Amino acid sequence: MSRPRPITGSAGSRIRVILGETGSDYLYYLNEDNGNTEWQSSNWTTESGGPPYGLRKQINNIYAKGRHITDVAFDTSGRWFVGGEKRDGTGAHFWWGGTDSDADPLLRASTKSHRRVVSFAPLDGYRNDTGKYAVITGSNDYALIGVDKALANRVDRIQRKGKSIDVLRLFAIHGYGTGYFILDGEGTQWENTGVQLSKELKNGGKDPILDVAVARDGSWIVIRPNRYIASRGISSTLTAALSRFYREHQERQTGRAWEVKAHDARILRELREREAAEQRRQDEARRKAEEQRREQERAEEERRQKEKERKEKEASLKRRCEEVDRFRQIHSKRLKPMERVTAVGFSSEPGDALVKSIGGHGAIEVFKPLHQEAGSIIISDPRFLTPYHCEGDSEALTLLCYASDKYEAAVSIYHCACHDGICHCTRTLSATFLPQSILSGNDGERLLSHPPPRPVIEVTTGGNAMCFDEYKCAEKIDLSRLKAVVEDLAVDTDRRERMLSSLEKRKRNSRQDEDLKKFQRCRALEEIAKTLICRLESLPIDNNGCIIYQVDYEHRDPSGRGRLYVFPPDLPHHTSCSVIVVLSFRR
Secondary structure, three states: OOOOOOOOOOOHHHEEEEEOOOOOOEEEEEEEEOOOOEEEEEEEOOOOOOOOHHHHHHHHHHHHOOOEEEEEEEOOOOOEEEEEEOOOOOOOEEEEEOOOOOHHHHHHHHOOOOOEEEEEEOOOOOOOOOOEEEEEEOOOOEEEEOOOHHHHHHHHHHHHHOOOEEEEEEEEEOOOEEEEEEEEOOEEEEEOOOHHHHHHHHHOOOOOOOEEEEOOOOOEEEEOOOOEEEOOOOOHHHHHHHHHHHHHHHHHHHHHHHHHHHHHHHHHHHHHHHHHHHHHHHHHHHHHHHHHHHHHHHHHHHHHHHHHHHHHHHHHHHHHHHHHHHHHHHHHOOOOOOOEEEEOOOOOOOOOEEEEEEOOOOOEEEEOOOOHHHOEEEEOOHHHEEEOOOOOOOOHHHOOOOOOOOOOOOEEEEEEOOEOOEOOEEEEEEEEOOOOOOOOOOOOHHHHHOOOOOOEEEEEEEEEEEOOOEEEEEEEEEHHHHHHHHHHHHOOHHHHHHHHHHHHHOOOOHHHHHHHHHHHHHHHHHHHHHHHHHHHOOOOOOOOOEEEEEEEEEOOOHHHOOEEEEOOOOOOOOOOOEEEEEEEOOO
């Protein structure tokens, strides 16, 4: 439902009254409005002192053509003017009659403007003039004939200042001559209105004066926004019509104001209800989002807790497995207190350390009896310990000695029985070597003539099946490839040695310790490769130039990664199966 149209304007602004010879001779029209429909009600007297016949006839024609009156003027001399238009603003036209030749051009020119004020003053019998005219157009252009000089000067001043002239009424009261009333942008002014009317205009109240109507006999009506004042002699029919209109307009205006207010209140209430509903929807959405977020956080916390518990279980299981593995290693190596061992990274020569004690979790305390100043160390991984057995070691076990850690110290001999890509290898021997066993020079022959004095055998066993997680067998290695590796490493050997020497001599931080370890391993890799070449060059080469096998596999111990399987020259070669040496080194 659309908003009710409010009724604007006061009742006084919708009234136009013109008096004739007496207060009982009149013409009026009222612009009425109930908020839904606008219409015009009018009435006039037909006696000789009222509006001329031609004016009354033209007003009837205006209503018959669907127009309404926009302005009207007449005097008792028979002159009249009326304008009309349709409610949509179209069909505007103006008519006049009873005027002389001097007034016609003024009225004809005034019809070019949509807003005009026309007023006539009746003939003044005392002066025998031809009447007075005042025509004000919408742009404040004006034409005046026979009016008072003071009025002419005021109209001219208002026109030059660009102000508006809203009301200009000319009239003639018997005994007073021609008078006027003007309402413009500067206020009001009047002249020759009679004593009573002058008092009313001056002291009648603070509410504004909207219009004045004066009859020739001196009776008058003053129109104000919400009331009117009528002198004696005004027709009771006229005053009754005006009173009724003021009352009904106020009632209609008040009623429509309440309707507009109720409509606006309803719209505001509906708007607030929609806003409240939207707010509730947003609050519900936020609540659900918050619940979802909390549920996600709870699920994430549960996931993290389960993940933590899983890791703790895995860590506990790993620790338990490591502990069991350590005890298995201790048992397999038959380690016991005062057992003579070689400790990787601690021993300076084979068998120079003794087991001092074995803890409840498999931690082994080792010391050097001949070097008490070195103190003791705790070794948690038994694989870093090798029982000392004998001094006569195989030539294959002298290949690598004195490695820097367990990854470089692992050498194992396996019995390989591979068929159709399935690897089943049995470890027959494994050994570790102490640091500083690898020659640092370029003379590989020295390794043959001056082998390391005491390589350490870690385990000697037979028939132990080895299981691998991932493997692939019978992949040969080309000797030329190995030589290419040596040549590639030899490019910057001198520079690496200088950097290595510099790092060994000075105090290092953790980053430099890591760099030193990398350089040492690179040196070990180069020497291992040179040693392999020295060992392999005397072996038979097959049609493809390969003399060794490479078998890659995944073992649970990281030391099992990236091993080289080669034929040692001092082991017999069988036709049914191969006995190979696995050398592990890392770059």
